[in-house]
Amino acid sequence: MRILDKDGGSETGGPGRVQVDGVDCYYFETQALNNAQLTVRPGEVIGLVGPNGSGKTTLIKAISGVLRPQVGIITLDDVDVYRIKPKRLAQNMAVVPQSTDMFFFDFTVEEVVLMGRSPHIKFLGTESTLDFDVVRKALELTDVAQFADRKINELSGGERQRVIIARALAQEPKILLLDEATSQLDIGIKIEIFDLVRRLAASGIAVIAAIHDLNLAAQYCDRLLLLKRGEIIADGTVEEVLTQEHIAEAFGVSALVRKHPITNAFSITLLPQHTSAARSSEKVHVIPGGGKGASVIHALAQRGLSVSAGVVNTLDTDYDVAQYFGIECAVEAPFSPISSEVHSRNVQLIQEASIVVLPNICFGSANLKNLEAAELAGDKLVILEETPIESRDFTHGVAQRTYEDLRSNSPVFAELATLLAYVESHIG
Amino acid sequence: MRDAIASRMKRNATLPVLAAALLVTVAMSIAIGQVWIAPQQIAAMLFNLIVPINHTWSDSDAIIVFLIRFPRTFMALLVGAGLAVAGVAMQALFKNPLADPYVLGASSGAGFGAALIISLGVVGAVYIPVAAFAGAVIATFTVYALSMIGPRSSVTLLLLSGIALSTLFSALISYLMFAAGENLHQLVFWLMGGLWGSTWEYVEITLPVILIGTVVIYAYARDLNLMLSGEESAQHLGVAVESLKKILLVTVSFIVGVAVAFCGIIGFVGLIVPHVVRTFTGPDHKALIPASALFGSILLIWADIVARSAIPGSEMPVGIITALLGAPFFMYLVRSRRKDIF
Numbered sequence: 124m125r126i127l128d129k130d131g132g133s134e135t136g137g138p139g140r141v142q143v144d145g146v147d148c149y150y151f152e153t154q155a156l157n158n159a160q161l162t163v164r165p166g167e168v169i170g171l172v173g174p175n176g177s178g179k180t181t182l183i184k185a186i187s188g189v190l191r192p193q194v195g196i197i198t199l200d201d202v203d204v205y206r207i208k209p210k211r212l213a214q215n216m217a218v219v220p221q222s223t224d225m226f227f228f229d230f231t232v233e234e235v236v237l238m239g240r241s242p243h244i245k246f247l248g249t250e251s252t253l254d255f256d257v258v259r260k261a262l263e264l265t266d267v268a269q270f271a272d273r274k275i276n277e278l279s280g281g282e283r284q285r286v287i288i289a290r291a292l293a294q295e296p297k298i299l300l301l302d303e304a305t306s307q308l309d310i311g312i313k314i315e316i317f318d319l320v321r322r323l324a325a326s327g328i329a330v331i332a333a334i335h336d337l338n339l340a341a342q343y344c345d346r347l348l349l350l351k352r353g354e355i356i357a358d359g360t361v362e363e364v365l366t367q368e369h370i371a372e373a374f375g376v377s378a379l380v381r382k383h384p385i386t387n388a389f390s391i392t393l394l395p396q397h398t399s400a401a402r403s404s405e406k407v408h409v410i411p412g413g414g415k416g417a418s419v420i421h422a423l424a425q426r427g428l429s430v431s432a433g434v435v436n437t438l439d440t441d442y443d444v445a446q447y448f449g450i451e452c453a454v455e456a457p458f459s460p461i462s463s464e465v466h467s468r469n470v471q472l473i474q475e476a477s478i479v480v481l482p483n484i485c486f487g488s489a490n491l492k493n494l495e496a497a498e499l500a501g502d503k504l505v506i507l508e509e510t511p512i513e514s515r516d517f518t519h520g521v522a523q524r525t526y527e528d529l530r531s532n533s534p535v536f537a538e539l540a541t542l543l544a545y546v547e548s549h550i551g
Numbered sequence: 552m553r554d555a556i557a558s559r560m561k562r563n564a565t566l567p568v569l570a571a572a573l574l575v576t577v578a579m580s581i582a583i584g585q586v587w588i589a590p591q592q593i594a595a596m597l598f599n600l601i602v603p604i605n606h607t608w609s610d611s612d613a614i615i616v617f618l619i620r621f622p623r624t625f626m627a628l629l630v631g632a633g634l635a636v637a638g639v640a641m642q643a644l645f646k647n648p649l650a651d652p653y654v655l656g657a658s659s660g661a662g663f664g665a666a667l668i669i670s671l672g673v674v675g676a677v678y679i680p681v682a683a684f685a686g687a688v689i690a691t692f693t694v695y696a697l698s699m700i701g702p703r704s705s706v707t708l709l710l711l712s713g714i715a716l717s718t719l720f721s722a723l724i725s726y727l728m729f730a731a732g733e734n735l736h737q738l739v740f741w742l743m744g745g746l747w748g749s750t751w752e753y754v755e756i757t758l759p760v761i762l763i764g765t766v767v768i769y770a771y772a773r774d775l776n777l778m779l780s781g782e783e784s785a786q787h788l789g790v791a792v793e794s795l796k797k798i799l800l801v802t803v804s805f806i807v808g809v810a811v812a813f814c815g816i817i818g819f820v821g822l823i824v825p826h827v828v829r830t831f832t833g834p835d836h837k838a839l840i841p842a843s844a845l846f847g848s849i850l851l852i853w854a855d856i857v858a859r860s861a862i863p864g865s866e867m868p869v870g871i872i873t874a875l876l877g878a879p880f881f882m883y884l885v886r887s888r889r890k891d892i893f
Contacts, residue, residue: 184783187787188786188787189783189786189787191702208791209786209789209790209791209792210789210790210791211789212789213786213787213788213789214789216787217787218783218784218787220783220784223780223781223784224646224779224780224781224784225779225780226646226779226780226781227642227643227646227648227779227829227834228779228780228834229833229834230776230833230834230835234835238776238777238780238788239788241773241774241777241788241789241790242788242789244773246770247770290788294788
């Protein structure tokens, strides 16, 4: 990257293309990277994601020339990184670590950023005015120019990390490696730094960033690499990599992946692990509809109860809540009548449940089958009735007749709280 | 902003002030002794070397000045500078405020070499320095070899191996002292460190080693600054860390080897001088290295003045003085500047 337009005469040829080919890395006998494969093109922002110990930092170390692979080769513009002199490598590649040792380190911010120019200064040489110009520009880009004369040890963690980023920019690298460089910073500074990263990428610099926060990775990266136990298990666009299946495989948790309707950004919500937290093996089944089941599902799941639901239509709020809590569902296509196949799935869930809740839902021809299902619950059924059935029946009395039958044989509650108390006293 | 300018001015003034202080110190070191020789007399003697003038001094005064006090003062100057600069390099390399030039076992290695020669009763003044030098260099390289993990040396292993090897050599030295009998006195004096017996021949050998060593370390001042932010960071900023380590360890072992060979084990100079100087130059090695060289010289020359004049008619080992001055001052420094050190 040239952060100044002037020619400094320190450009070292080549576009800055990094290739990682079949790389295995070890810490003593422990394998930390297995057959890693990666090509980095100029201007690309690549995010490395994966759980702790998955090899993100190892890959960064291997590329940056400090952890020599036992097998395979890493090249910069077709030259083995481990054959390039550190000084020349540093003219092309800069690294921002998660935190930096600062020993005897009461240097001023300007002095620290000036250290980023050292790969461009000859042995026994001194800094030129060009070097100071680059430093000033780097200070401005990272918004730390106002601290230039302060001692680095007097700055906060976030300010200090921005100074280290400024130092990396002063190297004018073609490749910038960020090793969880923002993981200890607050969200505002994270966004600021990644906005800067995007601008740098637009100017042709390639960025490889190990990122802990999946949402941050999804928002700012062109391409993601998902690692698990030293292996790259997915490589592609955000959409291709951050699938529920991949996240489950890498992190062992279920996640809700959606595209934000306004920003088009991906959002990943990691779901609570209900199966392990469930208080009892006994299940509560909820018969939702038109969003009326959502609050019941939410309340039950929050209490750590094992919940199932059905039949729900996708796109319905009830479905989202069920997904959020990762509960078992009998699911029907949007706005469609309940098919007999889904109905029998629902009946199966009802049979497995110890209690079946019929919330204050509306009935139309499309969901009459849910009422039939409720009948099959027998004495396991409890009813939440917040408004009279007349106002909720759109079947000309068909639903009302069945409902009133159910009502006369089951406990009926007017409030969610009392219903929950009943459920809790009967389970666990 | 004003603070920055003030601190920069302080830094710029440091070297001239220290250089002037060193000049005064050298003059005092030559003047002070069992016979006081006034500085103007010394100046006249020096002038006489270039343009012969009337002798206003006795021949015995001239002998004291040129054959005893000058070489002794120069040895103190060189060894003080060398140990201080070696200390700076080791503290930066190990990122450890307790590192000193002897941290890799050079002192006990040299001590063992010298003790072996003395206890074997080998005659000839030249053998003791040679054996001490060999001991220092062998110890340093053994420690370096022990610290290798694959192609890299681990700084922690360097420190631990240094401690282990020092302990081993100390035990061997103790055994030799126990077995030495009548040679014990000579050995003890040598181990405590002193500048007595300094000759121009010592200076001729020491000068190039310490001069070149200091210049080499100064040449890597920028790399030493980068090392302060960690080995990996330094490498990412273009420092060839492994070769830098090798260059510094070789250089330091030569400086320490020659210092220990002629003057024994003079403690504390290499440990405290870098800390003291850092308080007024800041951490930048471009200022720290020359200032430490000057301050180390001044400190050791004054310590030697005290060592040879504190008890009339007798001389103390200078190591006692450096420790007596150094230890309390170091304690004060650690307490008053603990937030910068830790």
